[in-house]
Amino acid sequence: MDTDALKTAARMLRDARRIVVFTGAGISTESGIPDFRSPGGIWSQYNPDDLTYQKFRSHERYRKLYWEYDRARYPPMRDAMPNAAHQAVVEIEKTGRLLALITQNIDGLHLKAGNSPDKIYELHGTVREVTCLDCNARWPREEITDMMDREGIEVPHCPHCGGPLKCATIAFGQSLPADVLQEAFVHARACDLFITIGSSLVVQPACFLPLDAKRGGASLILANLDATPYDQYMDVVLKGKAGEVMDALMKQHRLLQGEVDAR
Ligand code: NAD
Numbered sequence: 001m002d003t004d005a006l007k008t009a010a011r012m013l014r015d016a017r018r019i020v021v022f023t024g025a026g027i028s029t030e031s032g033i034p035d036f037r038s039p040g041g042i043w044s045q046y047n048p049d050d051l052t053y054q055k056f057r058s059h060e061r062y063r064k065l066y067w068e069y070d071r072a073r074y075p076p077m078r079d080a081m082p083n084a085a086h087q088a089v090v091e092i093e094k095t096g097r098l099l100a101l102i103t104q105n106i107d108g109l110h111l112k113a114g115n116s117p118d119k120i121y122e123l124h125g126t127v128r129e130v131t132c133l134d135c136n137a138r139w140p141r142e143e144i145t146d147m148m149d150r151e152g153i154e155v156p157h158c159p160h161c162g163g164p165l166k167c168a169t170i171a172f173g174q175s176l177p178a179d180v181l182q183e184a185f186v187h188a189r190a191c192d193l194f195i196t197i198g199s200s201l202v203v204q205p206a207c208f209l210p211l212d213a214k215r216g217g218a219s220l221i222l223a224n225l226d227a228t229p230y231d232q233y234m235d236v237v238l239k240g241k242a243g244e245v246m247d248a249l250m251k252q253h254r255l256l257q258g259e260v261d262a263r
């Protein structure tokens with residue numbers, strides 16, 4: 001690990017007043033949830049083209065396939081535990097300087113780790129809930145899946161309006177929730193430190209968040225395993241596994257805080 005980069009990042013963290021953390025699938029791989037690009041994951045069993053919002057809307061056959069896929073991907077997410085990188089974000093919130101925690105993840109691990117719900121902006125929704133596409137009613141996921149199991153239902157429909165029920169995540173071809181996205185960009189422009197953890201920064205429009213933060217005057221830290229198209233704009237790149245890198249960063253930060261407190 002690059003100790004100079006780590007020390008620079010720790011100083012930025014100590015001096016920041018308004019921090020935004022932005023996470024992607026890479027923060028959860030050490031919790032056992034594969035990202036999109038790993039081989040052998042769920043994407044080797046299902047074709048993303050069959051799981052688009054448009055297909056879900058178009059035919060019962062695709063709704064059935066979607067629910068099959070959804071029920072296969074859920075148990076590993078339900079059973080996963082947060083790792084050191086999620087814990088680091090909780091520690092950042094405890095400093096009282098976290099403006100927002102924006103995530104592309106649907107696994108709910110930031111909540112499980114202990115970040116406050118009112119700080120979390122889930123750009124791609126959550127697997128923990130099910131929603132009606134027609135009337136927007138929402139249920140805790142288990143309420144619907146228990147009913148499906150009990151009554152042998154393959155494709156559930158809304159008890160209020162009969163509309164199709166779908167997991168409250170954003171499918172391919174479905175637009176992101178405008179209010180959540182807008183608030184995420186407002187926070188990105190208002191922060192003075194923007195930390196990206198475990199994102200390939202290729203999925204639009206979320207990948208524009210770091211640059212918007214920079215335009216607003218923020219410093220940028222990236223903690224990621226592989227290079228991204230935005231590495232050149234980062235003030236510090238911490239290359240490595242999110243859990244290890246963030247753990248080391250928080251240790252360094254505590255050391256600096258110790259210096260401050262001892263003065
Ligand atoms: P991505 O799959 O495009 O990229 C993940 C990035 O994380 C890669 O650049 C990779 O190098 C890096 N990475 C992998 N393991 C890492 C580790 N241990 N430490 C640090 N970095 C690591 O993910 P994305 O940028 O979030 O965007 C793709 C989409 O994936 C999003 O739409 C998201 O909803 C979806 N997704 C979410 C989950 C989840 O909720 N956990 C899982 C799979 C996919």
Ligand code: ZN
Nearest residue numbers: 132135158161
């Ligand atoms: Zn409904």
